[in-house]
Amino acid sequence: MKQRIITAVVALIFFIPLIILGGMPLHALAAVLAAIGVYELFNMKGLEIKSFEGILTIIAVVLLVLPIATWFKFLPSNIDDVTLYYSIVMIMLVVPVFSKNTYTFDDVAFPVLVSLYVGIGFQNFVSAREAGFKVLMFALLVVWSTDIGAYFCGMKFGKNKLAPHVSPNKTIEGAIGGVLSAVVVAGIYMVFWPLPYNIGVMLILTAIFSIAGQMGDLVQSAYKRHYGVKDSGKILPGHGGILDRFDSLLFVFPLMHLVGLF
Known part of the structure; x- marks a missing residue:
């Protein structure tokens, strides 16, 4: 740690x-x-x-x-x-x-x-x-808050496995906690830095981005399991490779572009 x-x-x-x-x-x-x-x-x-x-x-x-x-x-x-x-x-x-x-x-x-x-x-x-800087920070905060929320909610409430064949430690409760955490953080963020759509639409989109980010994480986990490796690389001690850190964002950014946030 x-x-x-x-x-x-x-x-x-x-x-x-x-x-x-x-x-x-x-x-x-x-x-x-x-x-x-x-x-x-x-x-x-x-x-x-x-x-x-x-x-x-x-x-x-x-x-x-x-x-x-x-x-x-x-x-x-x-x-x-x-x-x-x-x-x-x-x-x-x-x-x-x-x-x-x-x-x-x-x-x-x-x-x-x-x-x-x-x-x-x-x-x-x-x-x-x-x-714009606020658009990029929004994406980063969604992913970071999803990861943190999923980790702590999974630790506290996790019982039902989300995708045990791909990532045994992830739980449904953790995934839900990650989405809720992202929505709360995004809601606070948009009070100070509004984004193109009204806050109701943005909170719905935030939930979708959070789910997409978690899916990106699972996709990378599936690749690693298929190739029999623990981490995508070793460039970041304690964290693995670049793809281990950016796997969620590789799904979130294109989706944000698709819905017209930039």
């Missing part, structure tokens, strides 16, 4: 100033975090990140995360992030032709899915900050 707290404090000291600052420093941080996320998934599957598909996947993710208008001003105005990203996917799709199908369409599917899962999540992380 002591190690977890120290790591969290050090990470926040580094992380909070960057999200306050925003702009290119935050874009660069998001791209680095996304690249590490790709590495963690490749490592879980036993694939070499220095391989041809590993390098292409990192390039694809970075192209999704970095805003074109800021980082690629030299490109023609008709080229967007989807076009750049798909150019990398097309290269991957061509590989089976020259490998005589030793590298197959099924092999291509993994890096493409990884790039979408990680890239779109961190792309929306950047977009949320571009929309």
Whole structure:
């Protein structure tokens, strides 16, 4: 526990100033975090990140995360992030032709899915900050309060397992507590920093975001169980990998974008 707290404090000291600052420093941080996320998934599957598909996947993710208008001003105005990203996917799709199908369409599917899962999540992380600091903080508070509420409610009231085949320690009572905690924290937050919709709609959306965040956590747990690993990585002592910390946000940010919060 002591190690977890120290790591969290050090990470926040580094992380909070960057999200306050925003702009290119935050874009660069998001791209680095996304690249590490790709590495963690490749490592879980036993694939070499220095391989041809590993390098292409990192390039694809970075192209999704970095805003074109800021980082690629030299490109023609008709080229967007989807076009750049798909150019990398097309290269991957061509590989089976020259490998005589030793590298197959099924092999291509993994890096493409990884790039979408990680890239779109961190792309929306950047977009949320571009929309405003209060939007990004809202998402972070929803996820953090969900985690804290779920942990303590699970400890106190947890009896019924939520998904024992994936995450044996999580309970239905904890999950409900996480949602309630997020709604309360979001309600207080929006008294001081209103968001686009009225507070009633926002509290309903908060509950949905909280559930989505918990689902993102379970999805990552399912991947880890499938590949037989405890943590996605070891970069954060006591916490595991980048995906262990951002798995909920990779689901919450795209959903916030989908409902028009940024």
